[in-house]
Amino acid sequence: MSRKFTPKVVTANALLEGDVVYLTADNRWSRVHSEAELIEDEAIAELRLLDASARDSEVVGPYLAEARPGPNGPEPVHFREAFRARGPSNYPHGKQETQNV
Amino acid sequence: MYDYTDFDAAFVRERVAQFSAQVARRIDGSLTEEEFRPLRLMNGLYLQLHAYMLRIAVPYGTLNPRQMRQLAMIAETWDRGYGHFTTRQNIQFNWPKLPDVPKILSALADVGMHSIQTSGNTIRNVTADHFAGAAADEIEDPRPVAELLRQWSTDHPEFQFLPRKFKIAVTGSPNDRAVTRAHDIGLRMIRNDRGEPGFEVIVGGGLGRTPMIGPVIRDFLPKADLLPYCEAIVATYNMLGRRDNKFKARIKITVFENGLDKFRALVEERFQALRPQFGGADQALLAEIERAFAPPDYVQKPLAPYHAALTDPVFRAWADTNLSPHKNPDYAVVSISLKAHGETPGNASAAQMRLMADLAETYGHSELRVSHEQNIILPHVHRADLPALHAALKPAGLATANIGLISDIIACPGMDYCTLATARAIPVAQEIAQRFDALKLEHEIGPMKIKISGCINACGHHHVGHIGILGLDRAGVENYQITLGGDGTEDAVLGDKTGPGFAYDEVTDAVERIVRAYLEMRHDPSETFLATYRRLGPAPFKSALYQEADANAA
Numbered sequence: 180m181s182r183k184f185t186p187k188v189v190t191a192n193a194l195l196e197g198d199v200v201y202l203t204a205d206n207r208w209s210r211v212h213s214e215a216e217l218i219e220d221e222a223i224a225e226l227r228l229l230d231a232s233a234r235d236s237e238v239v240g241p242y243l244a245e246a247r248p249g250p251n252g253p254e255p256v257h258f259r260e261a262f263r264a265r266g267p268s269n270y271p272h273g274k275q276e277t278q279n280v
Numbered sequence: 281m282y283d284y285t286d287f288d289a290a291f292v293r294e295r296v297a298q299f300s301a302q303v304a305r306r307i308d309g310s311l312t313e314e315e316f317r318p319l320r321l322m323n324g325l326y327l328q329l330h331a332y333m334l335r336i337a338v339p340y341g342t343l344n345p346r347q348m349r350q351l352a353m354i355a356e357t358w359d360r361g362y363g364h365f366t367t368r369q370n371i372q373f374n375w376p377k378l379p380d381v382p383k384i385l386s387a388l389a390d391v392g393m394h395s396i397q398t399s400g401n402t403i404r405n406v407t408a409d410h411f412a413g414a415a416a417d418e419i420e421d422p423r424p425v426a427e428l429l430r431q432w433s434t435d436h437p438e439f440q441f442l443p444r445k446f447k448i449a450v451t452g453s454p455n456d457r458a459v460t461r462a463h464d465i466g467l468r469m470i471r472n473d474r475g476e477p478g479f480e481v482i483v484g485g486g487l488g489r490t491p492m493i494g495p496v497i498r499d500f501l502p503k504a505d506l507l508p509y510c511e512a513i514v515a516t517y518n519m520l521g522r523r524d525n526k527f528k529a530r531i532k533i534t535v536f537e538n539g540l541d542k543f544r545a546l547v548e549e550r551f552q553a554l555r556p557q558f559g560g561a562d563q564a565l566l567a568e569i570e571r572a573f574a575p576p577d578y579v580q581k582p583l584a585p586y587h588a589a590l591t592d593p594v595f596r597a598w599a600d601t602n603l604s605p606h607k608n609p610d611y612a613v614v615s616i617s618l619k620a621h622g623e624t625p626g627n628a629s630a631a632q633m634r635l636m637a638d639l640a641e642t643y644g645h646s647e648l649r650v651s652h653e654q655n656i657i658l659p660h661v662h663r664a665d666l667p668a669l670h671a672a673l674k675p676a677g678l679a680t681a682n683i684g685l686i687s688d689i690i691a692c693p694g695m696d697y698c699t700l701a702t703a704r705a706i707p708v709a710q711e712i713a714q715r716f717d718a719l720k721l722e723h724e725i726g727p728m729k730i731k732i733s734g735c736i737n738a739c740g741h742h743h744v745g746h747i748g749i750l751g752l753d754r755a756g757v758e759n760y761q762i763t764l765g766g767d768g769t770e771d772a773v774l775g776d777k778t779g780p781g782f783a784y785d786e787v788t789d790a791v792e793r794i795v796r797a798y799l800e801m802r803h804d805p806s807e808t809f810l811a812t813y814r815r816l817g818p819a820p821f822k823s824a825l826y827q828e829a830d831a832n833a834a
Contacts, residue, residue, distance in 0.1 A: 198330065258753075258756065263330065270360070
């Protein structure tokens with residue numbers, strides 16, 4: 180039996196800065212996890228990933244990351260994605276500098 | 281100090297020009313990521329969790345003040361004002377932007393530095409004893425040989441697509457400070473019965489997912505045979521090494537699967553064919569390189585300021601831990617700790633880099649070294665200058681007296697930066713250092729090497745830590761496995777796994793239980809943790825580690 184599909188977001192790194200980005204429902208690359216499109220359907224997720232992969236001149240290495248709905252939008256599930264959405268723990272660098280994360 | 285030849289300088293400039301064009305073509309869309317990735321990796325540019333990361337080679341860990349200042353300038357201009365010194369004696373910048381990387385490489389070329397062969401399946405930066413040219417126990421400075429290896433391996437056409445990456449370490453002293461037994465080739469200088477210097481050659485050591493202490497392939501290799509013999513090893517590996525499975529591609533697996541005897545026979549055969557081809561050109565080059573590594577012009581002056589300063593307990597504590605014997609008894613080798621309690625192991629700010637460069641000029645014959653233990657070394661400081669040096673380091677947060685102690689922790693970048701990591705390493709190191717600083721136990725504990733890796737690739741050398749900590753992902757939660765009794769010296773031993781891992785917030789307590797058990801069980805303060813562990817074995821340490829954990833859980 181195949182595993183039940185869990186909601187996903189499409190994420191990648193921006194080509195120029197390397198910063199973590201998320202694909203939004205209106206096809207923008209957002210720097211903010213909560214603005215990502217939360218994809219609940221596996222077939223749509225695969226399609227959205229294909230769309231993202233075609234945007235090779237904007238981002239690097241797009242993939243599907245597990246996410247769950249939260250009060251302000253999608254939230255990361257795995258701690259790796261939580262770190263990507265926030266920045267490193269030894270300095271206040273990365274996203275945590277400009278966002279309340 | 282060795283200066284690169286015009287040939288080297290032209291090669292580096294040409295590479296910068298090539299890579300600048302490649303970056304431009306990636307940005308304008310002419311190159312896909314698939315096409316660009318191998319090109320950027322050839323130039324040390326990785327994409328990490330939050331940003332790009334540029335890894336810069338520091339050959340055999342040797343820097344001059346001008347280079348250190350340039351690194352500071354780069355950190356401030358194109359990065360976040362700091363650099364991270366690594367266990368391979370390299371420096372990494374964690375926040376460069378892709379369009380800026382050509383400018384960074386050009387600035388590096390201005391001071392004879394580059395990122396070539398800091399990634400990919402090539403011969404990587406050759407590492408050496410960080411006390412090279414200075415240590416009292418040294419037979420010969422290993423850096424000329426390391427430089428010869430660097431010249432030979434750089435852009436070597438036969439070795440640009442090896443089955444996997446290839447790391448060489450050299451030590452000029454029988455006391456191994458370069459972890460030679462955990463390298464693809466380890467070279468440990470010894471003397472033969474006739475008193476001639478040569479190398480014990482170790483092959484197929486390595487940490488990572490299949491840790492192995494490298495076996496000795498040649499008990500004694502005359503110095504003159506070094507290059508053809510190393511070429512024979514790499515050529516044999518290149519033919520025999522597995523390319524079907526990335527996890528079985530390192531030379532340690534090649535040696536293990538074929539057996540040392542077969543591997544040795546093939547190497548010797550190849551060596552016999554290669555040796556005549558070198559025709560002495562390598563030795564002529566080595567002689568030239570050796571002249572460039574001549575010892576500094578030592579000065580003579582009274583030691584009175586040093587002896588007077590020893591009455592100051594703060595200076596005394598620093599002198600006790602951070603100085604090592606120099607071959608000139610009026611001098612000392614100074615280790616500048618990049619492990620201030622609570623700071624990130626191996627990180628230096630631009631201001632700290634500039635200060636270290638200035639102090640190297642004023643007091644250290646203009647030499648700096650990066651150690652694989654992520655500290656900076658001033659190899660030649662007259663003892664009379666030590667009080668002034670210490671006083672200058674102190675306000676910059678660079679006078680921590682903890683070299684070789686429990687807070688002098690190796691930690692890889694871990695999941696705070698690295699895409700391969702399965703857990704964080706830096707904050708674990710920070711918390712352990714702060715705990716033992718608060719307990720004021722660190723000097724009582726004595727020599728203790730804690731090494732932390734954030735994944736099984738073991739950049740943090742956890743297998744050879746007296747206490748090794750490996751961060752893993754267990755069902756979506758960070759979990760830390762502890763090993764005990766590892767040793768990275770000439771008597772290298774892999775640590776023993778203790779048992780089930782610990783949660784992120786349990787690691788420091790776990791380490792404290794081990795350390796308290798040691799303090800109770802040691803004969804006296806002269807018996808180190810490692811000696812006590814070797815005497816008693818793992819059982820009493822495991823019981824201290826787990827019984828108390830069980831009691832807490834109950």
